[in-house]
Amino acid sequence: MNPLELVGAEPGPAFTVTLDGREITALPGQTVAAALWAAGVTSWRATRGAGRPRGVFCGIGVCFDCLVTVNDRPNQRACLVPVRAGDTIRTQEGTGHGD
Amino acid sequence: MVGAACALYAARSGLDVTLVDRGPVAGGTTGAGEGNLLVSDKEPGPELDLALLSGRLWADLAEELGEAFEYEAKGGVVVAATPEGLTALETFAAGQRAAGVEAVPVAADQLHTLEPHLAPGLTGAVHYPQDTQVMPALAAAHLVRASGARLLTGRTVTEVLRTADGAVRGVRTDRGDLHAPVVVNAAGTWGAEVAALAGVFLPVLPRRGFVLVTEPLPRRVRHKVYAADYVADVASDSAALGTSPVVEGTAAGPILIGASRERVGFDRSLSLPAVRALAAGATRLFPFLTDVRALRTYLGFRPYMPDHLPAIGPDPRVPGLFHACGHEGAGIGLATGTGRLIAQVVAGRTPDLDLTPFRPDRFPKEAG
C-alpha cells in the first residue's frame, strides 16, 4: 500500500512543474520536496565547498539542507514551500546566487 | 587577542609566559569582533602611530601564519554621501597622509569600479589600501600557539599577589597561585576588574556593539566599506545608541555588517533598534542587500576608555603591574603593536613608541 492509498487520498487534479527544465507531475498541497520525492528525486543541491549532493534531511525547515531555487528565488526550503502549477524549480550550486 | 599578542612578543623576547583566562581563548570581545586592522578611522596621533606599527607587525606575522588566521589586505573604502561630507573626509585624509597613511581619493565616477554594487548618488570616497582583516578568534588562537606560552583557560584570577613592599609577585586563581614578577592586565573589557584586584583604578567600561551576518554570498563587497560618519561615531562620548554602517565581505562568504555603539552595561539581550539601524544603513550603502537574509546577529562589549586611548605600559602605582587593555573597537588591529611595546618595557628596553599618552594612571580616581 502506498501512502496515498493508506489515507484514502483523493487528490485534486495533478499539474506540471519543471525541475531544470524537465517536467514533473505534482499534486495540489504538496511541498516542493514532496513533489520531488514523489518523482524519485532525492537531491537537488550541491554544497558550497565540496559540491556534494543534498536533499531533505530534517523535513521541518530547521536544517536548511533542502535549499532550492523556485521561480528564480534561491535558497528556498523545499520542505516548506508548497508547489504551484507552473513552478520553475532549479537545482542550485554553491550559495545559490549565481557563483 | 591583546593577551595573545603580549604572550607572543614577550615569549619571543625570551620571557617565560603563562597566559590565564577565566574563559576560553577568544572568549571575550575577540570572539565577537570583526577582526579589523584599520588605519582609515584614526586621526593623526598616538592611536594612529600604534595602528601603523601594528599593521607592520601584522604583515610580518602574516608571512608566518597569515593563512591560518585568514589575513586579507582587502583595503577600506570610506564613502561620503554629500559634498560637505566629502570635503570633511578629504581634509581628514590629508592629515592622515601626512602621518604616513595611504589614502587615495576616489571620484564619484570611479566608485563603482572599486565597489560595483554600491548605491548610486554617492559624492566620493577615500580608498585606504592598508586596511586589513583577520579572523580574530583564529588569530588569537594561533598567536597563543606560536608563543609557546603555557595556556590556562577556564581559570579565574581572584587576587593580584603583592610583596610586603607592594610589588607584584603573581596572581591567585580559583585553581591555585601563579608566581611571576610581572603581571600584564590584558583583560580587555574586564580590565577594570583586574586593575581593582591590584588596588588601582582604571576606567574601562563596556560599550556594546551588534554585528549582523548574512547568508553566504559570492564576493559582492570587495573592501571594508563604511560611511564617513563612522569616524565621528567612534570618537563620540555618548552613552546613547550610535550606529554607522560598516559593510564588508568575507572569504567565507557571509557579509558582516556593523557597527553600533551604546553604553548599556553588560546587557546581552537583543536590541532591535540597534540591529534595525545596522540593516538600514547597510541597505542604503548596498541596495542589493535588501533581499539578502541576515542569518544571525551577535553582540560584544568593547573596552571603552573615556579618552578613547588604551592603557599600555607599567603602572607606577604597583611595581610589576603592566596594563594592555582598553582598546575599544580596535583591539585586534592594535594588538600586535601593544604586545611589542609591552614586551619591550617589561624587558626594560625603550619602546618603539612613546607610551606617555597611554599611561594607565592618567585618570584621576573619581570621588567615592
Next chain:
Amino acid sequence: MATERPHLAVIGAGPAGLAASLAAAAHGVRVTLIDSAAGAGGQFYRRPPAGLGARRPEALHHRWRTWRRLGDALAARVEAGTIRHLADHHVWCVEPVERAELVVHALLGPLQEEPVTVRADAVLLATGGYEKVLPFPGWTLPGVVTAGGAQAMLKGGLVVPGQRAVVAGTGPLLLPVATGLAAAGVEVAALVESADPKAFLRRPVALAAHPAKVAEGVRYGARLLRHHVKVLPRHTVVAAHGEQRLDAVTVAALDTHGRVGPGTERRIACDTLAVGHGMLAHIDLAESLGCRIDGLNVAVDEEQRTDVPGVWAAGETTGIGGAALSLAEGHIAGRSAAARLTGTRPDPHTWARAARSRRRAREFFAALDTVYAPPAHWTDQVTDETVVCRCEEVTAGAVRKAVDELGAGDVRTVKLLTRAGMGWCQGRMCEPAVAGLAGCEQTPARRLLARPVPLGVLARAGDPEDD
C-alpha cells in the same frame, strides 16, 4: 481600548500552543495563535493539506481523537472570534516595548519576505522542538533523513523517500516512524535501537504508573511483527554508504559499555535511513528575550511563567516530554496567563488535573531518558573525514584539531575556530555533535534571530508606521 479584552499571543500551534490558546480564550482573553505551518497541530498532528484529499488521515496517527477535540474547539473559537489563527507566520523575534507590551515580529510564508507584527499584552512560547542527530560517516548522503523528517514528509506530504529503509538511532520516536513507513509500503529492513528497551522491564514502577504507555508499546510491537520489521536492540549504525545517494548502511552490535563490538558489523542494503537520537527544544525566542535558560530548556515556574514579565512557555520548549505533557503544560500556561491578564489571582486548584498529568508525564519522560541514550562512545565511529557541520562542511578532524591544537574546550570556541555552526542552520544540527567531539556539555547557542530575516525587513522592523 479600555473595554477590549487583554490580548495574548501564543506562538506555536502544536499541542501546547493549542491547549494554551483554548484555555486562555475560555477565560476571558483574546488570543492570537501564530504558527508557521499552513494548518494547526504542530509536528505531532501534522496532516496532509486539503489538496491531497485524504479521507483517512488518522491511518498515520495515534490519539487522533485528541486532535479532533482540539481542532474542533479551535475552529469554534475562531468562528466566535475569540481566537485569531495566523497560519504560515514565521516568528523571528519577540520584542519587549514600553507599557508592558510585546511585539511579535513574523515573516509571512512561504516566501518569508513580507513582515507582519502582532502587538500583545503577553506572549506564550510554545515553539516545540526538533530532532537531534549525531553524525556518522555518510550521514550527509541523500537518502539519509531524520526519523522525524521521514515522518513529517509522510504525514504532511504522503510521500516516502525510497523503497527499503532502515530506521535507526534511539528514542520512542523510532517506533511510530518504523511502523508508519511500513504501513505506507516501505520495506523496513531493520529498526536499529542503541538502547535496550527491555531495560524498561527493570522499571516496573514507571511502567505500572502509565498503563496507556505500556499498551502503546505493545501496539507498536504488534505492528512491527505484522510488517516483519526486524528489531536490533543494542545496535547502532556505524556508517552509511553510497556515492550520490544512500545504497547501504553498516550496523554493529554494542557491548555493555556502549562500544561497537569488533566483528559484529553487517551491511544492510537500503535506499533510506531514518535516524534520530532524541529531541532538542526551540528556545531562540526566549533567549533573545533574555529568559532564564535551564540547561537547554526555557526555565518556568509552576504556572509555566518564565522570569521575563509577560512571557509564558509551555511544551517541548521547556523540556522534551511528548504530546501529553505539552497539552498539560499548555493548559496550565493558558489558565495562568488568562488569570493574570484579567487581574484575577490564578488558582492552581482549578487546573489540578492538568498539574497531575504534567507531573506524571514528566516522571515518565525522566524514566524514558534513562533508557534511551545514544551509544556512550558514539564519537569512536566518527572518522576525521566525517562532515560534522552540514552547512559549512566542517569535518570532525577540524573540530578535533581546534580542541587538541588550539585549546578550544567548548562549542562556541570550536565554532569561532572552525565555522561549525555558522551556516544556514546556525548550529541547530551540529551542536550536539560538536559538544560530543569536544568532550563538553552542549550549552545554549544564543541565537538572537530565530530564523533568517531579509535585511530589508530588518531595516524597517518596529517602525510604527508599518504596523
